[in-house]
Amino acid sequence: MYRSASTGVIGKRLPIEIISKNIPQLVEGLTPDGILSAAEAILTTDTHPKVVWKKETIGDKEITVCGIAKGAGMIMPNMATMLSFILTDAAIEAETLEKVFKEGIRCSFNSISIDGETSTNDMAMVLANGKAKNPTITGRSQDLELFRNLLVDVLVKLSSMIVKDGEGATKFVEISVVNSKEYHNAAKVAFSVANSNLVKTAFFGEDCNWGRIISAIGASGVDIEPEKINISFEDIMVVKNGVGTGIEQEERASKVLQREEFKVVIDLNSGSSNARVFTTDLSPEYVTINANYRT
Structure with missing residues (x-):
């Protein structure tokens, strides 16, 4: 049994004949440390293999x-232009493995966005052989x-590595939306902020432009109460109860944006549900990479 998986230029067909012809050779070449070669073989615009x-x-x-x-690149749920293969030697019933795998996908590969673009080609697969006995x-x-915690830890680390290796990315940003009425609403707000080009370019410019974040929250379609919203960069609050906290706080927050990694916390103060999305900034290098993708 084998499964095919691919990413690449949409509409370009895979050379199935060549692939099928070489499957026996690939099987014969299997080795215990072959996972490292596989991780490198599946790369496209990635700058390095991702193994956890x-x-x-x-x-x-x-x-x-x-x-x-x-x-x-082209990374946004549902997954999009990404491949992931998870292997375990644990003995676990198939139904239970599928359930915990889907739960883990929600907080990992389905909670990241590099450029807000989806794709026709993506998949994540988990295989268990029970050899651990x-x-x-x-x-x-x-x-x-x-087991669930172990699996989720691997999935979250892999998804973080994808974002950190985002095309042209110079920042790794966690958008954390807390105290929402429902998880679904928190996730919509987080993705609206994470996918805003204006927010992402402000991240690149290390500009604490919280007005763009407020605008993205409003554009999410979630019913919110602006007068309850707090926004912080790490522990530096720049918006309290929907109002800016002043230039001194913004200057402190701008120093946070100079880091390669930081967190933006959006407190909706309307419930107890939370959601998190990993994202990047948007740089000129992203435009260069994608303008020349087929040339």
């Missing part, structure tokens, strides 16, 4: 979860939470 592995003891057996991924994990196992 973690170990945990379940019962008296050590299990491993290892993952590889590719992606650097641990007691089989089911939906009722006490060890399920250990």
Whole structure:
């Protein structure tokens, strides 16, 4: 059994005959350390391979979860122009594995955006062979939470690596929306901010232009109460109850924007649900890369 996966120029057909002809050779070439070669083989505009592995003891057996991924542009849920393959030697029933995998995807690959662009080509796959010989994990196992945390940790790290390697990116930004009425609303607000070109260019320019963030929140379509909104860059609050906190706070926040990584916290003060999205700035290099993609 084999599965095909691809990204690349939309509409360009894969050379299936060549691929099929070489499958036996690929099978013969399988090695324990082949994961590193696979991680490099799937790259396109990525600048480096993305590999993560973690170990945990379940019962008296050590299990491993290892993952590889590719992606650097056209990244926004549902996943988009990215591939990820997760492998584990854990013994776990298929239904339970599928459930925890989908849960993990929601807070990882479906919670990132580099440029707000979706694609026709994306997938994430998880495979388990049971070689660890641990007691089989089911939906009722006490060890399920250990496995879930291990899997989610790998997925989140891989998705973060994709964003950090974003085409032309100079900033890695976490947009955290807290105290929303519902998770769905929090996620819509987070993505609206993360995908705003004006917000992203302000990040690139290290400009604490919180007005653009307020505008993106309003454009999300979520029913909000502006007079309740607080906005902070890390722990520097620049908006309190919908009103700016002054030039001194903005100057302090601008220093936060000079970092390669930082967090923007948007407090809607309307509930108890939270959502997080990883994103980037938008630089001239992104335009250059995509203007010359096929030339």
